[in-house]
Amino acid sequence: MKTVLTVLMSCMLSAGAIAAPANDPATLGQIRDAAMKSDYAYERLADMTDLIGPRLSGSPGAAAAVEQVAAAMRKLGATVTLQPVKVPHWVRGAETAELVDYAGRPAGLSQRVVLTALGGSGATPAAGLTAPVIVVRDFDELKARAAEVKGAIVLFDVKFDQEMADRGLAGPAYGNGSRYRTLGPKIASQMGAAGFLVRSVGGADFRIAHTGATALSEADRIPAAAVTAEDSMLIARLSKRGPVKMHLTLTPQNLPDADSFNVIADLPGTDKADEIVVVSGHLDSWDLATGANDDGTGVAGAMGVLQTLKALNLKPRRTIRMIAWMNEENGTRGGAAYHAANKDSILKQFAAMESDSGGGRPFGILASVEAKAEKHFAPVMAALQPIGAGVFTRRDHVGAADLALLEKDGVPLFQPQVDTSTYFHYHHTPADTLDKVDPENLRRHVAVMSTLSWYLANMEQPLGRAPVVEK
């Protein structure tokens, strides 16, 4: 109740501020403070995760999420468009595995292995398949053991580098592991493997499997799964004692592409309404959890931007466009659809922001702007300094998945910088749930995204183009 009153009072107090210079410190501070007092984003996140649950592309959950987000944005008074996206439709099936033979096995015993199918995985026969497991550490070792691969199940036992993630390099640590998950199945398939396993790419050891995308296509589809770190280590240890044989059952289905949508909600600009500032997160999640951090916080944060500005009755010069992307996880078809629809007027895409690193504590902003544009951001960083989010980091390339094509065409990208040290503990596992999100950090998240969106939508200075196109 107090929160609502405070926001209402802010609205009334700010009525005069609309006419003031749009990017003055008072307005930026007002936006930050309003976001820090609002539970709107957390409530949207709770609705998305608690009421709907998982939202994998093509699933009933994804469809319900499109409706829920669109309805919430309409309720705010935003201009809502559903942009059609044809998405891959992969459905998880049974998934079990047992080690049925290994040196030292007591007669009659088998060992259960905990695993989960990877996106795009093919199916085994319904009764499973039995094959030897060969354990490798990298692609070179795989190639060196090509003769053993045919008919075998290949396991990449690559440890996630949590120490690297702890040093603030969670993204690169993830990249080092996820390339085996993404490319490994295709390469193993082309070498004649009967199946593919990867040690889960993530940093906590609670015998939970981390799913994720693969580069598999119809031409090379084989059964592919992530095993838990514990089971990967077990198989590696048993392999040192002698040959290991596994019975593997995976029955996912690769169905025809399904109809889905990006949810687009505009807060129309005033004198520069045709120029667009995108603020976004992705609405689809993996199917094992409710995707609170990946990427519920990104979508809720972007929704929170519109709510914050609406509550303050602030009208931006450029249009601020909230997008809840569809299909980031296993195809990025949503990002491709938006780019295709806008590539002929790409200069009208002034800037684009995606939050997709979870709801950890934000400490600043990452941007792919020209070096000479960096100085323009001093006012917004000053406004964010009181909440500990005043670090501006420029890079030539930001690389948010749904925005990659825009960035390639020169649209400067922005991303909240957040603490990701525990992000990959839960990433793509059943444990990515609402309780992992701290409401105060989500408020900070909305404060960062709102203040920056407003600033971008009103800035006078030229922003230039993303450096990535200049190379």
Added chain:
Amino acid sequence: MKTVLTVLMSCMLSAGAIAAPANDPATLGQIRDAAMKSDYAYERLADMTDLIGPRLSGSPGAAAAVEQVAAAMRKLGATVTLQPVKVPHWVRGAETAELVDYAGRPAGLSQRVVLTALGGSGATPAAGLTAPVIVVRDFDELKARAAEVKGAIVLFDVKFDQEMADRGLAGPAYGNGSRYRTLGPKIASQMGAAGFLVRSVGGADFRIAHTGATALSEADRIPAAAVTAEDSMLIARLSKRGPVKMHLTLTPQNLPDADSFNVIADLPGTDKADEIVVVSGHLDSWDLATGANDDGTGVAGAMGVLQTLKALNLKPRRTIRMIAWMNEENGTRGGAAYHAANKDSILKQFAAMESDSGGGRPFGILASVEAKAEKHFAPVMAALQPIGAGVFTRRDHVGAADLALLEKDGVPLFQPQVDTSTYFHYHHTPADTLDKVDPENLRRHVAVMSTLSWYLANMEQPLGRAPVVEK
């Protein structure tokens, strides 16, 4: 190789020490050092967990473990006896649950709940049952809502007190939660509940369910499961929005009691061979994991005691008896069988030790001896001080499950004191696996158990009786 040589050299050096006062500092130090250089216990733990896997009473894994431990002890030259124990035989079946109705549910959606059946749980019909869920925090609230219980699924949403566990009170923290798991199903059943759920009793949140025993009997058997902390919180949140309905499928079987064994391996004493010092752990585990910490480290530690003393060619005055107990987890029938066989000569049970708090770093010894006996332990604590395990804590009651009847009859109990701050993260979950055990901590564990066993087996002073009988 170095380790073997060192042990051989220790043997040769110790040949003269056998005749020396048995509890002199040199011999105690020699035992500690030999244990700290040996991989024997870790190798036994690896064999037990990696080669066999889970060892629930009545399972093929438990039978294989009896054989494996007996064979290893015979190989050491110990006198091995298999003591028959009739054990409960409970077998896990399918276990799934979905929230099929709740306020705000999008049409056609249901939410998956992650849970695992509790030991002794009854079964639902094969197709499951559907019932409202009522969420309570304690027995008083359950009683206050008696009218709602009939035909409902009762959920105890009680948060594990990790902060208490972090303060070194993991056992009491566990007790505060586990009483709802143990007694709750019976009480709910007697009040007419259709099913019982408890929030997992444990301190880490990775959406893993912690199983455990219940007090259910044939007269009151209902379906009973542990839900993950995340799912318990989800149901509690949804309950605040309105009524919640669950479809629950649990198909475990309660089979007739099965034949099993305690494995008893004696290192016979010299002049006081009829007096027994028990050193033990329990061989059975829950069925979800390989029971590395619960209680593989206890059994491996006890096996390590015999190996350490054998390797040094040390002959104790009293008989040191390694026991790998059967059925600690869901019946403590092994402890009962041993007590029944020895109760008429209970004074011959000089002392008994069980390690059942996992393989965390040991810092000392816990003992239920008379206050006046405490001073006798100075030499053994001095020997353990260099490995950081010199803390002696006396209590009137130690309470190791398999030794409870012995203690009640006056046998002084001993237990290694270990760091348990993360023990309940993994306890009774699929994640209690070999990788969680630090080999160096296991060596320290063996050092503590070996040094103390030897000391007890040779002590001249009267030990007295456990204070528990004096009350």
